[in-house]
Amino acid sequence: MSGDDQEILTAIIETLGAVTQNKVPVTASTVLRQDLNLDSLAEMDLLMALEDKFDVSISINHLPEIETVGDLAAMIAKMKEG
Amino acid sequence: MGLFDKFAPLLKEYEQVTAAGHNPFKVNVGKVVSPTEAVVNGRPTIMAGTNNYLGLTFDPTCIDAAVDALRREGTGTTGSRVANGSYEEHRRLEQELADFFGRRSAMVFSTGHHANLGILSTLAGPHDHLVIDADSHASIYDGCKLSSAQVTRFRHNNPEDLDKRLARLARQPGEKIVVVEGIYSMLGDRAPLKEIVEVAKRHGAYVVVDEAHSLGVLGRHGRGLAEEAEVEDQVDFIVGTFSKSLGAVGGFIVSNHPEFDVLRVACRTYKFTASLPPSVMASVSAALGVLRKKPELRLRLKANSTLLYDGMRRLGYQVGPEVSPVVAVHLPNLEVAVRFWNMLLESGIYVNLAPSHATPNGVSLLRCSVCAAHSREQLERILDVFQAIGTELGLLEEPRLAVAQ
Ligand SMILES: Cc1ncc(COP(=O)(O)O)c(C=O)c1O
Numbered sequence: 001m002s003g004d005d006q007e008i009l010t011a012i013i014e015t016l017g018a019v020t021q022n023k024v025p026v027t028a029s030t031v032l033r034q035d036l037n038l039d040s041l042a043e044m045d046l047l048m049a050l051e052d053k054f055d056v057s058i059s060i061n062h063l064p065e066i067e068t069v070g071d072l073a074a075m076i077a078k079m080k081e082g
Numbered sequence: 083m084g085l086f087d088k089f090a091p092l093l094k095e096y097e098q099v100t101a102a103g104h105n106p107f108k109v110n111v112g113k114v115v116s117p118t119e120a121v122v123n124g125r126p127t128i129m130a131g132t133n134n135y136l137g138l139t140f141d142p143t144c145i146d147a148a149v150d151a152l153r154r155e156g157t158g159t160t161g162s163r164v165a166n167g168s169y170e171e172h173r174r175l176e177q178e179l180a181d182f183f184g185r186r187s188a189m190v191f192s193t194g195h196h197a198n199l200g201i202l203s204t205l206a207g208p209h210d211h212l213v214i215d216a217d218s219h220a221s222i223y224d225g226c227k228l229s230s231a232q233v234t235r236f237r238h239n240n241p242e243d244l245d246k247r248l249a250r251l252a253r254q255p256g257e258k259i260v261v262v263e264g265i266y267s268m269l270g271d272r273a274p275l276k277e278i279v280e281v282a283k284r285h286g287a288y289v290v291v292d293e294a295h296s297l298g299v300l301g302r303h304g305r306g307l308a309e310e311a312e313v314e315d316q317v318d319f320i321v322g323t324f325s326k327s328l329g330a331v332g333g334f335i336v337s338n339h340p341e342f343d344v345l346r347v348a349c350r351t352y353k354f355t356a357s358l359p360p361s362v363m364a365s366v367s368a369a370l371g372v373l374r375k376k377p378e379l380r381l382r383l384k385a386n387s388t389l390l391y392d393g394m395r396r397l398g399y400q401v402g403p404e405v406s407p408v409v410a411v412h413l414p415n416l417e418v419a420v421r422f423w424n425m426l427l428e429s430g431i432y433v434n435l436a437p438s439h440a441t442p443n444g445v446s447l448l449r450c451s452v453c454a455a456h457s458r459e460q461l462e463r464i465l466d467v468f469q470a471i472g473t474e475l476g477l478l479e480e481p482r483l484a485v486a487q
Contacts, residue, residue: 039439048216048235057250059232 008054008080009073015049016069028070056080098416099437103424106435116140117329117455122432128460130450131434135407136298136379137455138329141372144365151364158359164347171363176334178370183305183320185336187343190363192355194294194323195221197333199228200351201290201319202261206231209256213247213287215239215273217266217442222292232256238266238442241277248285258287264296264307268441268449270408272300275311288318298327298373299407304380324362328369332358383407383454386461390452393465398478409450410436411468413477419446422471429467 013026020026020036032038038046044060050072051058056079066072099106104123112121117137118129138144151171159166172190179188191197202225206212210231214222217238226233234251237243244260251258260282262273275291282289293306301309304327308317318339324332335345346352373379384405391405400412413419416437423435426448436447450464472478 041439044216044235048237051234051247051250055250057232057234057247057254060235061226061229061231061233 004080005073005077008076009069011053012050012069012073012076015046015053019046026069028068028073030069031067032069032072033067050076054080095416095437095439099420099435102417102420104427106420106423109427109432114139118453118457118460120432122427122430125428125430127427127430127432128456128464129432130452130456130460130464131432132453133295133326133451134329134453134455135295135327135383135451136329136369136373137453138327138369138372141329141369143372144329144368147368148361148365152359152361155360157361159357161356162353163357164353166357168357169360169363171360171367172357175363175367175370178367179334179336182303182370182374183336184314185320186338186340188334188336189342189345189349189352190358191333191335191352192358193331194292194321194325194333195224196351196355197321197323197335198222198225198292200225200345200349201321201335202226202231202259203228203351204345204349205288205319206257206259211251211254211256211258212261213244213251213258214261215263215266217268218261219263219267219292219294222261222263231259239271239274241274241281244278245281245285248281248287252285258282258285259290260287261290261292264291264293264300265406265408266442267295267408268436268447269402269410270295270406271403272296272307272310272406275307275317276313279311279313279316283316289316290319290321291317292321294321294323295326295408297322299380299383302377304373304377324366324369327373328366330362330366330369332362332366379454383452386454386456387452389458389461390450390464393461394468397465397469397472399468399472407452409452411448411450413446413448416446418475418477419448422475422477423448425471425474426467429471431464431467 009028016026043063047058054076058079110123114120117134117139120127120129176188176190198221206229208230212226212231212233214235215238216235234247236247262278265272279289291308296306298304300307308314319335319337321335324330387407388405390409391401394401394411402410434449436449438444438446441447
């Protein structure tokens with residue numbers, strides 16, 4: 001993992017902390033739906049917050065491909081490269 | 083893992099909702115008496131959750147037109163228009179809709195849900211972008227899901243947020259299509275359409291407005307929010323439904339786009355489902371005529387909406403942000419909402435229970451919809467019962483009650 005990716009991951013975990021009130025430890029392998037109980041609306045809202053944080057656009061039609069926090073970080077990294 | 087295991091969380095919520103008494107999702111309407119009254123679970127009930135905004139479901143001209151068409155052309159078309167052809171009613175209704183909206187073309191669908199699925203999934207190709215309000219109706223989300231386009235949400239009713247997102251998307255190729263609603267179905271708030279259109283056009287985006295809840299409700303002629311906001315010439319496509327103010331079933335799209343008609347052969351929800359029966363279209367045509375001839379219905383609806391909305395506020399309830407025929411009473415949680423809903427039903431009042439997963443920001447709502455045909459007595463009865471139950475459940479503060487009296 002590059003430093004940039006690590007930075008993205010840290011930022012996602014930070015954002016998720018607000019959503020989960022830090023009750024659940026979050027790592028790259030955390031599964032958004034099962035481990036964090038995010039429903040589809042919560043997932044979309046998370047995506048929206050991250051779009052703003054990283055100044056990127058990520059289609060909600062990508063959500064079915066995103067299972068873990070790591071997947072999400074990889075997606076953002078890809079979008080940032082443009 | 084069994085096929086149905088994935089539904090466990092849904093089932094749990096469903097059980098929580100139904101355990102308290104009647105099932106809000108399976109109410110037995112025994113006899114429909116009028117646009118505002120029915121016999122529910124054996125009890126005469128005031129209907130205040132039907133979206134029957136103008137009360138046209140029992141309008142004699144609509145019923146006569148439907149019966150006449152039923153006798154002349156039979157019970158159904160038994161297929162899509164592409165396969166079985168267009169009846170006189172299809173052509174007439176489309177012409178009337180185009181006339182009413184002052185647009186070149188209209189296309190009728192079997193439901194409003196199908197109209198949204200159709201236009202969003204067909205217009206937007208893989209490199210295009212659908213940019214939708216975050217609080218959009220399920221049919222808009224479904225249309226996005228069915229499309230191969232990139233889908234971006236913007237914060238509800240927030241033109242600055244839309245601006246920011248369209249600016250980001252400017253770096254990407256493809257057309258941009260902004261989608262909003264006239265009146266949002268859960269909280270009854272209107273889109274700031276003038277500002278949204280200004281932002282969209284500045285970025286060269288197309289605009290789609292779903293006027294499902296605003297047709298026949300807003301605008302001097304009842305054409306909806308685009309008319310009220312005076313931006314009709316900048317709205318590229320208007321989507322609507324016959325299932326609310328027009329008292330029937332079906333959906334439509336109107337547009338001025340010269341190539342619009344190609345959608346008839348491109349749109350799968352138009353091509354691959356049976357078209358509306360002639361009787362339904364005849365009643366919709368008649369309802370459109372009533373809507374045009376009787377602006378007083380709209381004024382009555384407005385007066386009734388104000389009475390219920392202000393009344394709820396005076397009682398001390400938190401309601402949606404503005405007066406509208408959708409009066410959304412906020413309750414602290416699902417459990418209280420379910421209990422309240424059951425008590426209403428037992429007092430002979432039907433409204434919609436909107437559980438938190440179906441509403442913006444996860445609030446639990448008792449969603450009332452107002453009808454032009456509601457009498458003052460009916461609306462006052464609804465308020466009295468809301469006051470009595472709210473007091474019994476300890477939801478209303480005493481000082482506010484004093485003000486209400
Ligand atoms: C905003 C909105 N769009 C579309 C629809 C779908 O309309 P229909 O009932 O004709 O499928 C509805 C109604 O539920 C709605 O609220």
